[in-house]
Amino acid sequence: xxxxxxxxxxxxxxxxxxxxxxxxxxxxxxxxxxxxxxxxxxxxxxxxxxxxxxxxxxxxxxxxxxxxxxxxxxxxxxxxxxxxxxxxxxxxxxxxxxxxxxxxxxxxxxxxxxxxxxxxxxxxxxxxxxxxxxxxxxxxxxxxxxxxxxxxxxxxxxxxxxxxxxxxxxxxxxxxxxxxxxxxxxxxxxxxxxxxxxxxxxxxxxxxxxxxxxxxxxxxxxxxxxxxxxxxxxxxxxxxxxxxxxxxxxxxxxxxxxxxxxxxxxxxxxxxxxxxxxxxxxxxxx
Amino acid sequence: xxxxxxxxxxxxxxxxxxxxxxxxxxxxxxxxxxxxxxxxxxxxxxxxxxxxxxxxxxxxxxxxxxxxxxxxxxxxxxxxxxxxxxxxxxxxxxxxxxxxxxxxxxxxxxxxxxxxxxxxxxxxxxxxxxxxxxxxxxxxxxxxxxxxxxxxxxxxxxxxxxxxxxxxxxxxxxxxxxxxxxxxxxxxxxxxxxxxxxxxxxxxxxxxxxxxxxxxxxxxxxxxxxxxxxxxxxxxxxxxxxxxx
Numbered sequence: 001x002x003x004x005x006x007x008x009x010x011x012x013x014x015x016x017x018x019x020x021x022x023x024x025x026x027x028x029x030x031x032x033x034x035x036x037x038x039x040x041x042x043x044x045x046x047x048x049x050x051x052x053x054x055x056x057x058x059x060x061x062x063x064x065x066x067x068x069x070x071x072x073x074x075x076x077x078x079x080x081x082x083x084x085x086x087x088x089x090x091x092x093x094x095x096x097x098x099x100x101x102x103x104x105x106x107x108x109x110x111x112x113x114x115x116x117x118x119x120x121x122x123x124x125x126x127x128x129x130x131x132x133x134x135x136x137x138x139x140x141x142x143x144x145x146x147x148x149x150x151x152x153x154x155x156x157x158x159x160x161x162x163x164x165x166x167x168x169x170x171x172x173x174x175x176x177x178x179x180x181x182x183x184x185x186x187x188x189x190x191x192x193x194x195x196x197x198x199x200x201x202x203x204x205x206x207x208x209x210x211x212x213x214x215x216x217x218x219x220x221x222x223x224x225x226x227x228x229x230x231x232x233x234x235x236x237x238x239x240x241x242x243x244x245x246x247x248x249x250x251x252x253x254x255x256x257x258x259x260x261x262x263x264x265x266x267x268x269x270x271x272x273x274x275x276x277x278x279x280x281x282x283x284x285x286x
Numbered sequence: 287x288x289x290x291x292x293x294x295x296x297x298x299x300x301x302x303x304x305x306x307x308x309x310x311x312x313x314x315x316x317x318x319x320x321x322x323x324x325x326x327x328x329x330x331x332x333x334x335x336x337x338x339x340x341x342x343x344x345x346x347x348x349x350x351x352x353x354x355x356x357x358x359x360x361x362x363x364x365x366x367x368x369x370x371x372x373x374x375x376x377x378x379x380x381x382x383x384x385x386x387x388x389x390x391x392x393x394x395x396x397x398x399x400x401x402x403x404x405x406x407x408x409x410x411x412x413x414x415x416x417x418x419x420x421x422x423x424x425x426x427x428x429x430x431x432x433x434x435x436x437x438x439x440x441x442x443x444x445x446x447x448x449x450x451x452x453x454x455x456x457x458x459x460x461x462x463x464x465x466x467x468x469x470x471x472x473x474x475x476x477x478x479x480x481x482x483x484x485x486x487x488x489x490x491x492x493x494x495x496x497x498x499x500x501x502x503x504x505x506x507x508x509x510x511x512x513x514x515x516x517x518x519x520x521x522x523x524x525x526x527x528x529x530x531x
Binding site for chain 1: 366371
């Protein structure tokens, strides 16, 4: 078996509302995969199902070949999770949070100490180990959560909106960490509603909308399917409209034939364009 | 089992940081009850040859065990589960559900014992006939366990913080005043007496009072309290199973 994650026919309904609708997906070992979609698309619910926190209505999920529904205890050692919300224990220091996680994952005392020191260094928090969670910045908290998720050397890392609420500089630092973890062999499954994050990090992206997987492929493949060049036309009557072309020359020819009253912008297409074309909505909402 | 102590370790580490403030706040209610009922209303009342002060102190210890164990386990778990979401980290760790349940209840037991012992130390200064015997210690431990598991059960069933407050108002508050803490259950009419015997605090008060005052021990109350403990433990386990995969 070559897939790290295998999802087939996954469904989740709350009060007859489909939150995840017949999801079929495979994520390979060592892949950096991203789920892109707006809030409420079903990204977090999918991660909660994959990480044993939520029971699916139907469907099957295998992680590293282990059936999540049949053997949840075993599968829990295979992954680490960085949740979207701050799930650190606020009554403990950064070091103590890592210590608790190491204990729950049955690391022996000596190994715990070594691993905590190693990971604090890895995420650049060695000088902040004794600080209580509420006394450190949002970026430090996020890095502490990443360190905690890595403590038991998981093969698979789930990151649910890993940079939400972080400033641009801290976001880049977290991106570097994610790339480094992936380069060192971890499979990474992340969710995001930031287009630039999906484009910058992910080898493959799944676009999720109202619980349905609308498209799947590398950011480049998805853009190629749509057209690599976008032309934005801002007319007075019908607002902004978009046309997509395989290259700049065909886009230029199209622009030359347009009436002069419209304001026209030619640029490279992006995943936002792909999302809008597929769903008719913006990823970030209006 | 060792995982339960890992969970307890984190709660103890947090408690160590603020135990003086914790003791001060948890002692406030029992001391006020002692002053209002023991020294105020009850001064001069004789309870079949026992002063009202000696009568009420074991009841207040049972009450302290109930409130601190319930809140120590339940309120904390409720906040961890619904607000901070840090309880999810326990559920995603390779830890058996009974260990999670026990780990979350144990901090309530520790807090209940700490507060009860602190109150006892104060009570020893004014009460002359209170005895700490092995049955008393067993009764206190069982009371703390029972109410800690009740707290865990309530926290696992609660869908919001308001649910916990509602539970406190509808269950704990009536039990505080009707659970044989401040009056003898034997003196109330038969119908009400039966209703009061359905409360776990009544049995905790009866057993601790008898043990503290060197009276014949009501082992039936100990057994009923133990059954309540099993009921809350089983309920907590079912609630935890229902919420996890």
